[in-house]
Amino acid sequence: MKARVHVMLKDGVLDPQGEAVRHALGSLGFEGVEGVRQGKVIEIDLADTDAEAARATVTEMCEKLLANTVIESYSVELG
Template sequence: MKARVQVMLKNGVLDPQGEAVRHALGSLGFDGVEGVRQGKVIEIDLAETDADAARTSVTAMCEKLLANTVIESYEIEID
């Protein structure tokens, strides 16, 4: 079973990397880009065969290591 975790900074948290990308896009002639938020995607291969158990396990991983829940939010996809 595979899990995909998307981690993003919460709304209202300054995103300097996203701002740098926005600025660079403008410098390259891509006008009209008003904002960029940068995050990360983490793919995990799991031995688990039960989707609910996998989601519970990956949620614990996010809470303990994969996301800084003070400033980041996360979404989990189980395949």
Template structure:
């Protein structure tokens, strides 16, 4: 089973990487970009075959390691 975790900074948290990307896009002539938020995607290959157990396990991984829940939000996809 595969899991995909999307981690993004929460709304209101300063995103210096996103701002740098927005600025660079403007320098390259892409003037219509008003804001950029940058995040990360983590893909996991799991041995678990039960979807509910897999989702619970990945959620625990996010809470303990994969996301800083103070400043980041995350979403989990199980496939």
């Protein structure tokens, strides 16, 4: 089973990479971009075939390693 984890900075946390991208887009002539938030996507191949068990395993991975839950939020997709 495949899992996809989306990790983003929480609202209110400064995103210097996103701001650099916003500035670069403006320099390239893309007008009207008022904000950019940059995150990461992590794809994991799991041996689990049970969706509930897989979701629990990936959630534990996120809580322990993949996301800094103090400043980041995450979502899990299974497929």
